[in-house]
Amino acid sequence: xxGLIERLCTSYGPAGREEQVRAAIITEIVKLNESYTVDxxxxxxxxxxxxxxxxxxxxxHMDEIGLMVTYIEENGFLRFTNLGGIPxxxxxxxxxxxxxxxxxxxxxxxxxxxxKPDLKQHYIDIGAADxxxxxxxxxxxxxxxxxxxxxxxxxxxxxxxxxxxxxCVVLLETLKRLGGLTLPVEVYFAFTVQEEVGxxxxxxxAYRLKxxxxxxxxxxxxxxxxxxxxxxxVALGKGPAIKIMDSAVICHPGVTRLMQxxxxxxxxxxxxxxxxxxxxxxxxxxLTREGVPSGALSIPCRYIHTPAEMVDLDDVENSIALLxxxxxxxxx
Amino acid sequence: MHEFLEEISxxxxxxxxxxxxxxxxxxxxxxxxDETRADPLGNLIFYKKGQGKHSxxxxxxxHMDEIGLIVTKVEEQGFLRFTSLGGFDARTLPGQEVTIYGRNILPGLIGFKLPHLLTEQEKxxxxxxxxxYLDTGLPAEVVQRLIPVGSVAAxxxxxxxxxxxxxxxxxxxxxxxxxxLWQCAKELAKFKHEADLYLVATVQEEVGxxxxxxxxxxxxxxxxxxxxxxxxxxxxxxxxxxxxxxxGPVVTAGPNIHPAVGERLLQVAKDYHLPHQRDVSPGPTGTxxxxxxxxxxxxxxxxLSIPLRYMHTSVExxxxxxxxxxxxxxxxxxAGVDRTFVEGLACL
Numbered sequence: 001x002x003g004l005i006e007r008l009c010t011s012y013g014p015a016g017r018e019e020q021v022r023a024a025i026i027t028e029i030v031k032l033n034e035s036y037t038v039d040x041x042x043x044x045x046x047x048x049x050x051x052x053x054x055x056x057x058x059x060x061h062m063d064e065i066g067l068m069v070t071y072i073e074e075n076g077f078l079r080f081t082n083l084g085g086i087p088x089x090x091x092x093x094x095x096x097x098x099x100x101x102x103x104x105x106x107x108x109x110x111x112x113x114x115x116k117p118d119l120k121q122h123y124i125d126i127g128a129a130d131x132x133x134x135x136x137x138x139x140x141x142x143x144x145x146x147x148x149x150x151x152x153x154x155x156x157x158x159x160x161x162x163x164x165x166x167x168c169v170v171l172l173e174t175l176k177r178l179g180g181l182t183l184p185v186e187v188y189f190a191f192t193v194q195e196e197v198g199x200x201x202x203x204x205x206a207y208r209l210k211x212x213x214x215x216x217x218x219x220x221x222x223x224x225x226x227x228x229x230x231x232x233x234v235a236l237g238k239g240p241a242i243k244i245m246d247s248a249v250i251c252h253p254g255v256t257r258l259m260q261x262x263x264x265x266x267x268x269x270x271x272x273x274x275x276x277x278x279x280x281x282x283x284x285x286x287l288t289r290e291g292v293p294s295g296a297l298s299i300p301c302r303y304i305h306t307p308a309e310m311v312d313l314d315d316v317e318n319s320i321a322l323l324x325x326x327x328x329x330x331x332x
Numbered sequence: 333m334h335e336f337l338e339e340i341s342x343x344x345x346x347x348x349x350x351x352x353x354x355x356x357x358x359x360x361x362x363x364x365x366d367e368t369r370a371d372p373l374g375n376l377i378f379y380k381k382g383q384g385k386h387s388x389x390x391x392x393x394x395h396m397d398e399i400g401l402i403v404t405k406v407e408e409q410g411f412l413r414f415t416s417l418g419g420f421d422a423r424t425l426p427g428q429e430v431t432i433y434g435r436n437i438l439p440g441l442i443g444f445k446l447p448h449l450l451t452e453q454e455k456x457x458x459x460x461x462x463x464x465y466l467d468t469g470l471p472a473e474v475v476q477r478l479i480p481v482g483s484v485a486a487x488x489x490x491x492x493x494x495x496x497x498x499x500x501x502x503x504x505x506x507x508x509x510x511x512x513l514w515q516c517a518k519e520l521a522k523f524k525h526e527a528d529l530y531l532v533a534t535v536q537e538e539v540g541x542x543x544x545x546x547x548x549x550x551x552x553x554x555x556x557x558x559x560x561x562x563x564x565x566x567x568x569x570x571x572x573x574x575x576x577x578x579x580g581p582v583v584t585a586g587p588n589i590h591p592a593v594g595e596r597l598l599q600v601a602k603d604y605h606l607p608h609q610r611d612v613s614p615g616p617t618g619t620x621x622x623x624x625x626x627x628x629x630x631x632x633x634x635x636l637s638i639p640l641r642y643m644h645t646s647v648e649x650x651x652x653x654x655x656x657x658x659x660x661x662x663x664x665x666x667a668g669v670d671r672t673f674v675e676g677l678a679c680l
Contacts, residue, residue, distance in 0.1 A: 223405065231413045231462060233405040233481050244482030245402055250348030250417070250539060252373075256482075272482040274404045276415050291373035291546035 001173060001316070004028065005157065006150045008165035012099055014066025014143040015083045015197045018042055020099065021062050021165070025191050028172050043205040044191040046175060053185040054332045057211035057292075058174075058323070059202050059281040060167030060218065061195030064160070065305055066145045067096060067124070069138055076128035078104065081119065083143060084196030085305050088117045094307060096144035102126060102137055103147055146307035155237065155313045162309040164195070166299050166316060167217040173320045174327065184330045195281055199248065202281035206288040213255060213332060214285030214294035216243075217323065219301035219311070220273050230276055236300050237312040239269030240319040243296035246275035248283020255295035258331055259322070266325045268318050273298055297323060333656060334499065336360055337491075337511045341501040344431055344486035346400025347417045347539045350374055353396055357510055357533050364517035365531065375547040376533040380517065384526040388674040391530045391553035391631075392516065392662055393544060393620050394509030394560065395537030398502065399644055401430065401485040403466070410472030411443065411465040412479060418538030422459045424645045429488040430466060434479035439488070443467040489646035497578065497652040504648035506537065508638050508655050509559040512581075515659020520666060527555075527669040537620055544620035548627035554674045555593060555632050556624035557665070559658060562611060562637035564649065575639040578651040580607030581658040582637040588617045588625055590632035592677050597634055600665045606657050611637065632677040636661065 007028075013021030022044050029036050029046055036046050044062070065084035072078055092108040104124040111117050124144065128134035146160040159165075171189050188209050192201035195218075206214060220243070222228070224235035234241050242259045243251050263270040275298075286294035299319050302310040345353030354376050358368055367379040376396070381387075399418030406412055412432075426444035431437060443465050445454070466485060468475055491501040513531045520529070530551045534543035537560075548556060562582050565574040575582045583597045601608035616622035617635055625633040638658050641649040 231405045245348070245417070250536060253349065272480050274402055274415065274482050276404065286373065287542055287545045289546070290371050290550035291375075293372050 001169065002152070004172065005159070005166065005169055008168055009150050009159040009161050012097065012145055013063055014145050015063040015194045017099060017143050018063050018193045022191065025062060025168060025172070032176055034175060039205060039208060041201050041204050042193040043201045045205065045209070046189040048178065048183060048187040048189070050183050050186045054212040055186045055188070055210070056213045056215060056327070056332065057188045057190060057206055057209055057285060058171060058215045058217060059190040059192050059205065059285065060171045061164045061193070061201065061281055062168050062191040063193050063196055064145055064163070065196045066143045068143045069140050071140065072131050072134050072138070073123070074131050076130045076134040078124040078126065078134065078138060080124060086119065087305055088119050088122070090306055091122050095147040096124060097147040098138065098142055098144045104144060148307035156310055157313055158308045158310040160307045160309065162301055162311050163219045163304050166219060166311055170217050170299065170316065170319045170323060174323045177320065177324050178327060181328070183327055185327060185332050187327055192281055199279060199281055199284035203284040203288065206285040206292060210289065211292055214282055214292045216280040216282035216285065216294070216296040217319070218280040218296060218298055219304060220275055220298035221278065221304055222300045222302055225302060232274065234271050234273050234300050236302060236310070237314055238271050240315060240322050241271045241273035241298040241300055243273045243275065243282070243298055246279050246283070247277060248279025249286050249294060251282065251295040252293035255293055258329065259295055259297065259326060262325050262329050263322055266321070268322045268325070270322065333511060333515060334652060336514060337499060337508060337655065340507045340510065341491050341503050345397055346484050346486050347397040347536045349433070349484055350397050350535045354533065357396060361514055361517060361531070364521060371547055371550050373543055373546050374535045375543045377547065377551065378517065378531040380520065380529040380531070382526045382528040383524050384671065386671060387526055387528040388554040388669060388671055389530065389551065390527040390555050390666060390669050391532060391548065391551050391624070392513060392557045392559065393532035393534045393547065394513050395506045395535070395543065395620060396510050396533040397535050397538055398486065399538045403479060403481050403483045405481060406476055406479065407465070408472060410470060410475035411467060412475070413465055414485065415461060417484065419644055421644060422461045422464065425464055426459060428646060430485040431488050432466060432468065432479060432483060432485040434483040436478055438468055438478065440466045440468040440485065487646045498649055499652055500647050500649040502646040502648065504650050505561045505640060505643055508561060508640065508650045512559055512638065512655050512658035512662060515656055516662035516666065519660055519663035523663065523667040525667045525669070526671070527666060529666055534620055541620050541623040544623035545627065548624045548631060552628060553631055555669060555677070557634045557636060557662070558619045558621035558624060559636050559662070560619040561640035561643060563643060564639035564641040566641050575609050575611060575637070577639050577641065578653055579609050580654060581661055582609045582611045582639060584611045584613050584617060584635040584637060586613040586617070587615070588613060588621050589634055590677060593632050593634035596668070596673070597636065597661065597665055600668060601661055604660070604664050606661050608661065
C-alpha cells in the first residue's frame, strides 16, 4: 500500500487537469483486472454489478488543490490564482510543479505591518530571465501543484495531496479486497474531478449513475494539535470518522447508523464527525435528482491543504476495512 | 388552527431530522388530500388531484425544519460544544433550555460565562457560539456514554398564547407556513380545481434550501410557490425593512419571482378581499423560492410570506389571522390555476 500511496500522491492532478492522476489510477485498476469508464468531465468509474440490489455510489475525488497562472510579468515572474483552498500564509518559499515537471519557487512581496499575506502578493519564480523565456515554458492557464516528497515516520505518513489521494487509495484497496466476491449491492467506485473547486465532478457523476445511496470517502480536519483553530474531537489514530454533518451535507441518519452498526459489529474503531467548515462530494451527490440519502467516511488528516498533509496508517487500514464491510452488508 | 400550530411548534425537527414533526404533519393533512409520499431526503409530498384531463402541476411548499444545534465536541468535564444547524444568532442562545437527542432524549441548557466574570476585552467582543456550551448536569462519564458527537439539540420553549391573535414560540419559522398549507388543503375541499396540487413540507431549508432542490426535481411542477416567513414590524425597524403584523400575507416581487405569478397572487387577494401586503426582494430570496426557480428547465415561482417577529429565536411571534389568510389566498390561487394560466407564463 505504501507504494500505491506514493504513486498517487506524487501524481499531478489539480482541479480540471486530472489526466495524469487519472492515468495512474487506471494503471492500478487494470492491475486488478477491473474495467472502467470515463465520463464527459473526466470522472473515472469502476462498476461492480450485482444481480439485484441497491445502487451505491462511492466517490473519492482525485483532484488536488493547485495554482493557475494568470499573468506573466516582464521580468519572467508568474502571477497566479488559486484552484481550491490555498492558504496564502504558507506559500512563501514553497516549490510547485507544473504538468511537464517544470518546478517553480513561490516568492512573496514585502508585506506592510500586520497585514495578512494575500495570494496577489505572491509570484512563482521558474528561473526565467524575462517574459520571453518564461513564455517558452509556461502559458497563462497552466496549473501547478505542490512539489513535495512522501515521508513516513512510524504509523504517520505525510505527503502533498493526501486530500484526497488517500481516499482514492481506500477505494482501490477496497476494490482489491472485494476481489471476485459477489456483493449484495451494486457499487460504482467513482474517482471524481473538480471537488476542490465546488464538488463539480460528483454532481454530474451522480446525475448519470442515478444511485440509491451516496458515500463520499475523503479526509477530514482534526482537533488534536496544539490550539487548533476550531473545536472538534476528531483525532489522528482513533479510526475513520463517520460524518454526521459538514457545510455541504447533513448525512442521512439511516446511512450513518448503518456505518456505525457495521463498524461496531466488526470491531472497527470509528469517530463521529461534525465538520463546521468544508464539504465533500456527499454534498453534491445527496442533492442529485430527487435526492440521494448519503453519508461520508472520512480519514482524519492534519495540515490539510498544505504540502505536508498527515494521516495515520492505522486509520487508513481501518477505513479500508470499514468500506469493505459496508459494501458486504446486506442491510442497505 | 391554533391547536395545530401549537402542536407542531412543540415538536422538534431540526434540519436533517424532521421525521418526528413530519409524522404529526402527515396525519393532520391526510383527511384533505389524495396521497402522501416521502421522497429520499424526507420531504413530505401531499398530492391532491385536479379535475382536468391535462392538469397543470402546482407545487406549494413550506419548510418543516427548524434551526437547531449539533454537538461538535464533548469536553472532559462533560460540557458539550456545539455549532448551529442553520442561522442562530449567538446572542439569543445563553440561558435557553434545550432538548438533546443523544442515545436518550435528555434535557439541558445553554451555559455561558456570566457578565460578572467577563474581562473588558471579552465584554467588547460580544457573545460567540464557541464560548457557549450545553450543560446537562450529568456526570462526565454519563455524558460521554449518552451524547456522542453529532447528537442534535432543539430549543425548548412553551408555546405562548398572547393577546388577540398573537402566538409565539419556537419554530414558527416555518411551521406557520406549514399550517397555512394545511388551511389551503382544507379550504380547497369547497372548490373544484383543475391543477394537480402538490403541497410539500420541505426539509433542510435552513441549511440551504436543500429539500426544495430535490422535491422540485421530483415533482417537476409548472408553477411553484414557496410559503415562508418575513420580518414583522418592531420598534426601531425601518419601515421599508419590515412588514406589518396582522395586515395579511406578503406577496414578494423581484427577479426570483415570475411577474405573472406575483401579479396573479395580488389579483386573487384583491378579488377575494383578503388583506395583503407587498414586498420586494432584489436577489434570490432566502427561501425555498430560490431553489424552485432554477430547478430543471426553470420554474415560474411565487413567494408568499407570513409576517413574523424575532425570527430565529425561541419567541417567534405571528398573528393567526395572517396564517389563515395566507392559507385562503393559496386556496383561491390554486382554484384559478388552469392550462391557460400556465401557458400564459411562457409569454414574458
